Amino acid sequence: MSWIDVGAIDDIPLRGARIVKTPLGCIALFRTDEAEVFATSDRCPHKGGPLSEGIVHGKSVTCPLHNWVFSLESGEAQGADDGQIDTFSVRVKDGRILMNPAELGARSAA
Amino acid sequence: MKQNLIVIGAGMASGRALEQLFAAAPDAYDVTLFNAEPRGNYDRIMLSPVLAGDKTYEDIIIHDSQWYADNNVTCRFGEKIVAIDRVVKTVTADNGDVLPYDKLVFGTGSNPFIIPLPGHDLDGVIAYRDLEDTQLMMAKGKGDKVVVIGGGLLGLEAAAGMAAHGVDVTVVHIMGHLMERQLDEAAGYLLKKSLEEKGITVLCGANSKEIKGTDGKVSALMLDDGTELPCDLLVMAVGIRPNIALATEAGLATGRGIHVDDQMLTSDENILGVGECVEHDGAVFGLVAPLYDQAKVVAKTLLGEEAKFTQKTLSTKLKVTGCDLFSAGDFAEGPGREDIVFRDPARGVYKRLVIEGDKIIGAVMYGDTADGSWFFQMIKDGTEISDMRETLIFGPSYQGGSTVDPLSAVAALPLDAEICGCNGICKGTIVEAINDGAGDLAAVRASTKASASCGTCTGLVEQVLQVTLGDSFQMPQAQPVCGCCELTHEDVRRLIKAKELKSQAAVWQELGWKTVNGCHVCRPAINYYLLADWPIEYQDDPQSRFVNERKHANIQKDGTYSVVPRMWGGITTPDELRAIADAADKYNVPTVKVTGGQRIDLLGVKGADLPSMWYDLNQAGLVSGHAYSKGLRTVKTCVGTDHCRFGTQDSTGLGIKLEKHLWGSWTPHKLKLAVSGCPRNCAEATCKDIGVICVDSGYEIHVGGAAGMEIIGTVVLCKVETEDQAMEMISAITQIYRENAKYLDRVHKWINKVGLEWLKEQVVDDAEQRKALADRFELSQTIYRKDPWAEHAKEKSDIYQPLADLTTEAAE
Numbered sequence A: 001m002s003w004i005d006v007g008a009i010d011d012i013p014l015r016g017a018r019i020v021k022t023p024l025g026c027i028a029l030f031r032t033d034e035a036e037v038f039a040t041s042d043r044c045p046h047k048g049g050p051l052s053e054g055i056v057h058g059k060s061v062t063c064p065l066h067n068w069v070f071s072l073e074s075g076e077a078q079g080a081d082d083g084q085i086d087t088f089s090v091r092v093k094d095g096r097i098l099m100n101p102a103e104l105g106a107r108s109a110a
Numbered sequence B: 001m002k003q004n005l006i007v008i009g010a011g012m013a014s015g016r017a018l019e020q021l022f023a024a025a026p027d028a029y030d031v032t033l034f035n036a037e038p039r040g041n042y043d044r045i046m047l048s049p050v051l052a053g054d055k056t057y058e059d060i061i062i063h064d065s066q067w068y069a070d071n072n073v074t075c076r077f078g079e080k081i082v083a084i085d086r087v088v089k090t091v092t093a094d095n096g097d098v099l100p101y102d103k104l105v106f107g108t109g110s111n112p113f114i115i116p117l118p119g120h121d122l123d124g125v126i127a128y129r130d131l132e133d134t135q136l137m138m139a140k141g142k143g144d145k146v147v148v149i150g151g152g153l154l155g156l157e158a159a160a161g162m163a164a165h166g167v168d169v170t171v172v173h174i175m176g177h178l179m180e181r182q183l184d185e186a187a188g189y190l191l192k193k194s195l196e197e198k199g200i201t202v203l204c205g206a207n208s209k210e211i212k213g214t215d216g217k218v219s220a221l222m223l224d225d226g227t228e229l230p231c232d233l234l235v236m237a238v239g240i241r242p243n244i245a246l247a248t249e250a251g252l253a254t255g256r257g258i259h260v261d262d263q264m265l266t267s268d269e270n271i272l273g274v275g276e277c278v279e280h281d282g283a284v285f286g287l288v289a290p291l292y293d294q295a296k297v298v299a300k301t302l303l304g305e306e307a308k309f310t311q312k313t314l315s316t317k318l319k320v321t322g323c324d325l326f327s328a329g330d331f332a333e334g335p336g337r338e339d340i341v342f343r344d345p346a347r348g349v350y351k352r353l354v355i356e357g358d359k360i361i362g363a364v365m366y367g368d369t370a371d372g373s374w375f376f377q378m379i380k381d382g383t384e385i386s387d388m389r390e391t392l393i394f395g396p397s398y399q400g401g402s403t404v405d406p407l408s409a410v411a412a413l414p415l416d417a418e419i420c421g422c423n424g425i426c427k428g429t430i431v432e433a434i435n436d437g438a439g440d441l442a443a444v445r446a447s448t449k450a451s452a453s454c455g456t457c458t459g460l461v462e463q464v465l466q467v468t469l470g471d472s473f474q475m476p477q478a479q480p481v482c483g484c485c486e487l488t489h490e491d492v493r494r495l496i497k498a499k500e501l502k503s504q505a506a507v508w509q510e511l512g513w514k515t516v517n518g519c520h521v522c523r524p525a526i527n528y529y530l531l532a533d534w535p536i537e538y539q540d541d542p543q544s545r546f547v548n549e550r551k552h553a554n555i556q557k558d559g560t561y562s563v564v565p566r567m568w569g570g571i572t573t574p575d576e577l578r579a580i581a582d583a584a585d586k587y588n589v590p591t592v593k594v595t596g597g598q599r600i601d602l603l604g605v606k607g608a609d610l611p612s613m614w615y616d617l618n619q620a621g622l623v624s625g626h627a628y629s630k631g632l633r634t635v636k637t638c639v640g641t642d643h644c645r646f647g648t649q650d651s652t653g654l655g656i657k658l659e660k661h662l663w664g665s666w667t668p669h670k671l672k673l674a675v676s677g678c679p680r681n682c683a684e685a686t687c688k689d690i691g692v693i694c695v696d697s698g699y700e701i702h703v704g705g706a707a708g709m710e711i712i713g714t715v716v717l718c719k720v721e722t723e724d725q726a727m728e729m730i731s732a733i734t735q736i737y738r739e740n741a742k743y744l745d746r747v748h749k750w751i752n753k754v755g756l757e758w759l760k761e762q763v764v765d766d767a768e769q770r771k772a773l774a775d776r777f778e779l780s781q782t783i784y785r786k787d788p789w790a791e792h793a794k795e796k797s798d799i800y801q802p803l804a805d806l807t808t809e810a811a812e
Helices: A101-109 B013-024 B044-052 B065-070 B132-139 B153-164 B186-195 B243-251 B287-304 B372-381 B406-412 B427-436 B441-448 B459-471 B489-498 B504-510 B524-535 B546-549 B576-586 B607-619 B651-661 B723-739 B747-754 B754-764 B767-784 B790-793
Strands: A006-007 A015-024 A023-032 A036-041 A053-055 A060-062 A068-069 A090-093 A096-099 B004-006 B029-037 B072-078 B079-085 B090-094 B098-100 B103-106 B110-112 B125-127 B143-151 B168-172 B201-203 B207-212 B217-223 B228-230 B233-236 B240-242 B259-260 B272-273 B278-280 B313-319 B325-329 B338-344 B351-356 B359-366 B418-420 B561-563 B591-594 B598-607 B631-638 B671-676 B689-697 B697-704 B715-720
Touching: A023 A053, A023 B747, A036 A090, A053 B207, A053 B524, A096 A101, B004 B013, B004 B098, B013 B029, B044 B132, B044 B201, B079 B243, B098 B259, B103 B287, B110 B338, B125 B132, B132 B153, B132 B233, B143 B153, B143 B228, B153 B168, B153 B186, B186 B201, B186 B351, B186 B359, B186 B504, B217 B418, B278 B715, B287 B591, B325 B372, B359 B372, B406 B459, B418 B427, B418 B459, B427 B441, B427 B459, B441 B459, B441 B504, B489 B504, B489 B524, B504 B524, B524 B723, B561 B607, B576 B598, B576 B607, B598 B607, B607 B790, B631 B651, B651 B671, B651 B689, B651 B723, B671 B723, B697 B723, B697 B747, B715 B723, B715 B754, B723 B747, B723 B754, B723 B767, B747 B754, B754 B767
Parallel strands: B004 B029, B004 B103, B029 B072, B103 B272, B125 B233, B143 B168, B143 B233, B168 B201, B259 B278, B631 B671, B671 B689
Antiparallel strands: A006 A096, A015 A023, A023 A036, A053 A060, A060 A068, A090 A096, B079 B090, B090 B098, B110 B240, B207 B217, B217 B228, B313 B325, B325 B359, B338 B351, B351 B359, B561 B598, B591 B598, B689 B697, B697 B715
16 A cells, blocks of 8 residues: 655644645644644534644644534544544654545545 | 674674673684774763763773683774675675675664764764764863754763763754653753753754854854854764665665664675664664664574564663653554643653553653653553553552542641742641631731742642631632643733743643643633743744634634735725725635724635735735734724814824834734724724823823623723823733733723722833833834734745645545
């Protein structure tokens, strides 16, 4: 399986996010630590807020529209809110961020 | 018949392999040992204690000449191998000797990485690798300046070693915190603090640009921000690279290092590799523990016995006196992990465990590393920790007991246990005061001074009250900032000033944050407090801001943004209006609206268009209107004496002056102003945070109005006679609000808490204080009075675009 290089980790600010356009729509890449990146759907299931614009804390992000908090690991909404965002595989190697095209393709076919 | 074994490199790994070999089969091989350094095997790890003067070179020799003689090793020190013929199995030494081998071992180690900065070849630019480097550093003393590039293990040990000799040392580190591979931010902060206490200057996030020299000798390091760091010696400790040149030339498979399999065999079955020069399963090695594991395998393989090298979790300790840190396992990368964090600000202790699937997989500790080996053992053993999860972080001595109740812990403290470190108050004194009638925190503070200084022991004092008084004591329900901490906004603000906390990591650590890096509630507040209190020292963190303030535009419900250019005092020109109209056309703005603050709002702009739209507006002289900020919004004006027959003063002119003075400043909540030219108040100044009503004899300064969820009229704070006085007064009010109010308290809410009288005492009655406040405001404005649009359009436009577009590639 060959992974796609989508960019350098340093192109994402620490505790910030960037988006990657895919056939599935925008996927948000969150940099939670010096060498830790998570990928999820960029869309909050509540009112469609852009999660990549939220505040990143620990391994969570807070939606900028109405403060829903999602675990970036499981994609589950935290606290009293009920919802789920898609999560995607992502790897960091030698400072580059790699994503799995098969995973994106498979989901796009579905 | 004995076989010939040639070993290239007399380092710690090959040395250990030989020890193992001789112990198992002393007569199996005739050994010849080449070493480029003119000496045998010594303990490279102990170079730091040698540098610090705690040990001598003789103390750290592992194999002396007697050892080599006893084991019949032919030593060829100071000699290099220049060629290998793998077909006939010979090596060629640099003097031309050709020696046959049956087995060959590569122990060529690694080379320090030298950043190819201009000037890296100057005299006085060294690495930290061998005894020669160490001796050069030891020659430095009082009055000498040394710059160390690299804030990793080796660089810091070098810096601390030289600082111990009185050298003026500056560490330049490219990453945001020290030892980022072993430590997280909080531990990195504590380490930096300890090093600074030793007199070492630490510059993080610093990019080296050039090394300057005079007469071929190093004289200074230049950073890319223009900083010049004069030095007599420059040490680069930025990492090592496996030394694979000879192996590559001999045709062995190499990558980052010489490829070896589990038996430590290279791609040639008669050649083995060991130590820092090898690459095993994608990894290269720098710490000694895995190298010794490899050495065992090398010895067994040489004897034809079965053995297998497996990589294990590693731990790190820094060998610097007074910097007690421990790091083990994997604490940063990978999904599915949880953190347990413990901080004891008073003792400077930070502990973090990383848990994955009921097992500890990583640990970082600073200040108190006594339990490090216990955690390390659990990491290596993969111990299930689900039963002791609650108390795990407190270490082995807490396990197996009942769950820890903080009250029972306080109850168990002896009467002479110190509660308040600042004032030296022990538990007994507090209990005595309580028994004498002090029934709440304020009374205890008044009678004993406990918790009256820095305040971090407030919680403990309250617990003593509760333990002593039982149910008759009601724990006060002070609202903490958020779930990350137990302190109120007011306490956090006070402590940031009192303890001079100048970074978020400092706040998290010193004030006992329970999360790794806060949450969406506390981060914007702490970021604001830090930049308001330390405008010069603290750098604003966009990642701790709500999207509007990070992107300098208001996010709308559909994810588009609104753009509001500034119109000073509500005055505009035909040219500005044309530029706004052009931008609205060019970027397909669906809605153009006039706001209540006398501005034009362009709604429905796509995020990716923002930088270019701002650039276009900038060209017409328009700057950000900060319609998105907890900061100065607008200064609304009426036309005043310019046109109005009732106008008493130049309200438009004062409004423009105020706006040009205040713009760009951050405040606890949004700050709206207005200047009306007469008491008819057409600019609606009496429902603004700060309002000015012009009268014949001068200017009435109003404060505390609002026209949002609540409609609140202003109250008059004072009257001044001149424009300059009005400007100074408003600067001072703004600054004292910035310095004191809770984040997200509008001016009226804050005045309700502190009282109008207090505010009058500070800024009206006390001229000196007023001037000091206005000066501090001006100092902060030297940093923040600038157009963020111009900066983002020029330098940060990339972040407004997607990182990558896979819509074409992934479809293939």
